Amino acid sequence: MSGTSLDGVDAAMLQSDGQEILAFGDSGYRAYSAQEQAVLRSGLGCWQDAPEVAQVAALCEQAHEEVLAGFEGAELIGFHGQTLAHDPGGRGTHQAGDGAALAARLGKPVVWDFRSSDVELGGQGAPLAPFFHFACAKWIGATEPLAFLNLGGVGNITWVDPRKSTPEEPGALLAFDTGPANAPLNDLLQQRRGQAYDKDGALAAQGEVVEGALELFLDDPYFPKIPPKSLDRDAFADMLDLVRELDDGDAAATMTGMAATAVMLALDHCPTRPHQLLVTGGGRHNPVMMQMLEASLDCAVKPVEMVGLDGDMLEAQAFAYLAIRVAKGLPTSSPETTGVSALVGGGTVSYPANNPA
Numbered sequence: 001m002s003g004t005s006l007d008g009v010d011a012a013m014l015q016s017d018g019q020e021i022l023a024f025g026d027s028g029y030r031a032y033s034a035q036e037q038a039v040l041r042s043g044l045g046c047w048q049d050a051p052e053v054a055q056v057a058a059l060c061e062q063a064h065e066e067v068l069a070g071f072e073g074a075e076l077i078g079f080h081g082q083t084l085a086h087d088p089g090g091r092g093t094h095q096a097g098d099g100a101a102l103a104a105r106l107g108k109p110v111v112w113d114f115r116s117s118d119v120e121l122g123g124q125g126a127p128l129a130p131f132f133h134f135a136c137a138k139w140i141g142a143t144e145p146l147a148f149l150n151l152g153g154v155g156n157i158t159w160v161d162p163r164k165s166t167p168e169e170p171g172a173l174l175a176f177d178t179g180p181a182n183a184p185l186n187d188l189l190q191q192r193r194g195q196a197y198d199k200d201g202a203l204a205a206q207g208e209v210v211e212g213a214l215e216l217f218l219d220d221p222y223f224p225k226i227p228p229k230s231l232d233r234d235a236f237a238d239m240l241d242l243v244r245e246l247d248d249g250d251a252a253a254t255m256t257g258m259a260a261t262a263v264m265l266a267l268d269h270c271p272t273r274p275h276q277l278l279v280t281g282g283g284r285h286n287p288v289m290m291q292m293l294e295a296s297l298d299c300a301v302k303p304v305e306m307v308g309l310d311g312d313m314l315e316a317q318a319f320a321y322l323a324i325r326v327a328k329g330l331p332t333s334s335p336e337t338t339g340v341s342a343l344v345g346g347g348t349v350s351y352p353a354n355n356p357a
Contacts, residue, residue, distance in 0.1 A: 001316040002060060002082050004153025004233040005182050005282060006040050007196065008032045010316035011067045013074060018328040019166070021139045021321070027313045030067035037196075043084045045234065047094050056082060060097040065105050077102070078323030079112040086126065086232040092116065093125045100350035111323035113348045118333050123340030124230035127156040130175040130337040131325065132318035134160050134167035140307045147267075147274035148304070149293075150315065151283025153183035154231050155259060158337075159270040168334050168343050174271060175337040176227030179262030180236040181283050185255045188240060198252050201288030207249025209257035213242045217258045223265045228339035259283070260292035267297065276300040280311040322347065 002009045009032075013025025032040065036059055043056035060082045068077060079102055081095030099112025115125035133148040142162040150156050155178035164172035182197065189195040189203070198204055217239065222229070239258065243251035267273065277299055283289050284303045294301045304311045322332050326347035334343050 001080050001319055002063070003315065004083060005186060005197075006032060006037050006153075007282070009063045009067050010313055011064075011071065012310075012313040012316040012320060013071060014317050014320040014324075016135070016321055016324050018321075018324045018330050019135070021135050024310070024317065026071060027310065027316070028067050028070050029312075030063050032063065034196075036063070040082060043082075043096060046084050047091060053084065053096055056084065057096040057098060061102055061105075064097070064102060068106060074108060076323050076327055077106065077108055077110045078114075078319035078321075079110050080114060080319050081112060083233065086230065088119045088124045088126075088230060093119050099348065103350040103352045107352045109327075109349055109351045111326045111347045111349050114319070114322060114326070114332065114346045117346040118338050118340050118344050121340050121342065121344050123333060123338035123344065124176075124228050125338060126230040127158065127175050127177065127337070128322060128333060128346070129156070129315060129318040130158040130160075130173045131167040131332055132314075132321040133158040133175075134162070134173060135321060136309060136314075137162040140309070144275040145272050146276050146278065147270065149178070149263060149277050149279045149281075151181040151259070151279060151281040151289065152315070153181060153186070153233050155179055155181035155263060155266075155283070156230075157263065157266050157270075159274060161271075168331050170336070171271070173334065173336050174227065174269070176229045176266070176269070177231040178266040179222065179231070179259065180239060181259045181281070183233050184236060184239040185252065185259070188243070188251055188255060191240070192248055192251075197282070198256075198286065201256065201286040203249055204252040204256045204286070204288040207247065207251065207253035210243070210246055210250055210254045213246070213254050214257055214261065216242055218261065218265070223262065227269050228335075228337060230338070253288070256286065256289050257292055260289060260296060263293060264296045267299075274299050276302060278302055278304045278307060278309070280304045280309070280314045284311055
């Protein structure tokens with residue numbers, strides 16, 4: 001998985017029958033250099049016909065090949081690609097990277113292009129991790145509704161009712177993007193200090209949330225919109241303008257507060273209040289972000305490690321799980337997770353020449 005934060009590629013092994021998680025395996029990480037991040041940024045917002053895309057796709061395939069070469073025994077690979085543009089209801093969705101080329105290089109079948117089928121059938125194409133979150137809720141033995149919050153470049157939430165038997169059962173899931181999370185904050189740090197992100201929330205801890213900027217942010221019509229709904233990485237590009245006049249500390253604190261408040265508003269859309277909110281993604285490493293969530297929410301807020309899961313690898317594990325479901329012909333999204341018109345199993349399976357379908 002190479003996400004919208006553009007920090008690197010996560011890879012993780014998972015054993016599953018497409019329903020239950022049977023075992024978690026090894027994981028790995030391949031960071032993008034500053035120069036490589038610049039290449040990826042050059043393609044943001046670009047569609048398949050843009051000249052920048054070829055270079056981004058080549059880099060994405062190379063990075064994935066490098067990290068995946070360190071895994072032995074994998075029978076199937078899930079390859080998400082690098083999201084460059086996401087416009088459901090418009091031009092569609094675009095993840096750069098050719099799964100067929102990766103299958104040829106690695107000599108193993110690769111499942112890829114997970115989102116297009118969902119979008120073509122009227123869905124948002126995101127978020128796609130909810131079916132895996134349902135399996136995780138079963139794996140940890142949850143008995144009451146809970147929610148998974150992924151704070152990556154964009155925030156997304158999955159409300160899960162583990163009392164249901166399958167993720168496709170009506171009422172088992174609700175999922176949607178909460179709003180911007182790390183991406184605009186990372187952009188702020190890059191622009192002002194040449195840093196990739198606000199490590200340990202150190203800069204935000206030096207400032208205060210400026211209510212005027214926060215209120216302008218919350219006026220966006222996205223927040224009251226009924227889910228399912230999704231966002232492009234740069235959907236809230238004006239956030240940087242809202243904090244332009246603030247000093248670095250106040251700007252970082254305010255943008256962190258924006259992400260946390262978006263989560264608070266998201267919980268109002270859930271069928272019932274979750275018993276606990278399990279946080280994954282890079283945002284859980286930001287103590288200021290976590291403190292803001294704990295202060296504003298009326299449920300327990302925990303990093304997923306507290307229930308035995310790996311928050312750094314959960315999304316990579318999700319696409320391993322989804323790859324198995326695609327290969328078995330099982331659905332990967334539903335009307336409750338993406339707004340798609342019917343259950344859909346997204347994804348294309350590409351086989352190497354020496355291992356045809």
